[in-house]
Amino acid sequence: ILLQPISCGSVLLTKWATVNRSVQNVLIREEESNRHLWWRQSGPAEPESEWWLQDGISIVTAIMDRTAQFIEAVKSWTSAQGVDEIVVVDWSSRRSVRSELAKVAPEILSDPRFRIYRVENESRWVLSRAFNICARLARRRQIFKADGDTAISGDFFRKHILRPNQFFGGDWKELDDVHMNGALYLYRSDFLGVNGYDERLTTYGWDDSDLAARLVEERGLSFAEFDRTSLHSVNHPDFLRLQKQTALALVDVKNVFGPAIEVQRNRIILTKMGISPWGDGCAGVHYNLEIRRMSIRGLPSQELQASTRVGHCFSSQLLGLGLWTRSGLY
Structure with missing residues (x-):
């Protein structure tokens, strides 16, 4: 039973069994004639993970150390029309993203x-885990997942109007677009509806193609290709894509064919070895959130720490972020 609406949009609840029997009888008798009353509502139609979201667009990204390309990209995001939120996950960079931005682009902070x-x-870059965190931290209904080196035009979101049952992406089959399939624009509910990226993939490649396929097959979404004039990748050597996973790379990180080889390895693992698809029945890595006010401006800083690692599918799933206290500042 909803007891009282709160100004923030939430409600106070009580269990039906705790309500006095006479009150229960009154509510039951009035059910048919008073369905419109707030205390008799059955609750929002959206899933629980969507109750607190607002309409609008969140740009979400995650990076590890590659701040030079990121700074150029993020300046394009802050200048783009229609952006309501930018969520950045700093994946254990040696020099924190916050400190690097404070040096060269304090206006962004x-x-x-x-x-x-x-x-x-x-210690290693794991795209699947990093971007799954990003999506859960977003507070808007639409999310644009961008790599840390993806720059967009000022009218990007005016050119790409997201419709229900649709998502935008790049086409990896096109040579000029081979590194742009990492950008995705979709509803947050659709991303979480397929449990995000497959966290069994812990090296570079095929994660975006796998996610796009599941969005089509499991959610029934239609694919729309990005206008290629509206986004581009900030120039950088290809070996940077493998730099933070050296121990697991099949070839030397500076091998010109390295990224392509890593992509094909992950493609074969997921499509040729009889592995069950990633989905609701698969549990990822759980992260816990701690908020500390350390900035001189009083803005909150956040830390996330892995608490449980699961390497394959189980019956449970990662539902969200829990509160957890840990020591150490950054």
């Missing part, structure tokens, strides 16, 4: 739309 979360104690 002062943008009220900009939020940074830092994941601690990760």
Whole structure:
């Protein structure tokens, strides 16, 4: 039973069994004639993970150390029309993203739309886990997943109007677009509806193609290709894509064919070895959130720490972020 609406849009609840029997009888008798009353509502139609979201667009990204390309990209995001929020996950960078931005682009940190979360104690870059965190931290219904080196035009979101049952992406089959399939524009509910990226993939490649396929097959979404004039990848050597996963790379990170080889390895693992598809029945890595006010401006800083690692499918799933206290500052 909903007891009282709160100004923030939430409600106070009580269990039906705790209500006095005479009150229960009154509510039951009035059910048919008073369905419109707030205390008799059955609750929002959206899933629980969507109750607190607002309409609008969140740009979400995650990076590890490659701040030079990121700074150029993020300047294009803050200048683009229609952006309501920018969520950045700093994946254990040696020099924190916050400190690097403070040196060269302090105006970005002062943008009220900009939020940074830092994941601690990760030695290797794992895209699937990093971007699944990003999506869960987003507070808008539409999310544009961008790599840390993806720059967009000022009218990007005017050119790409997201419709229900649709998502935008790049075409990896086209040579000029081979590194742009990492950008995705979709509803947050659709991303979480397929449980995000397959966290069994912990090296570079095929994660975006796998996600796009599941969005079509499991959610029934239609694919729309990005206008290629509206986004581009900031120039950088290809070996940077493998730099933070050296121990698991099949070839030397500076091998010109390295990224392509890694993509094909992951493609074969997921499509040729009889592995069950990633989905609701698969549990990812659980992360816990701690918020500390450390900035001189009083803006909150966030830390995330992995608490449980699961390497394959189980019956449970990662539902969200729990509160957890840990020591250490960054």
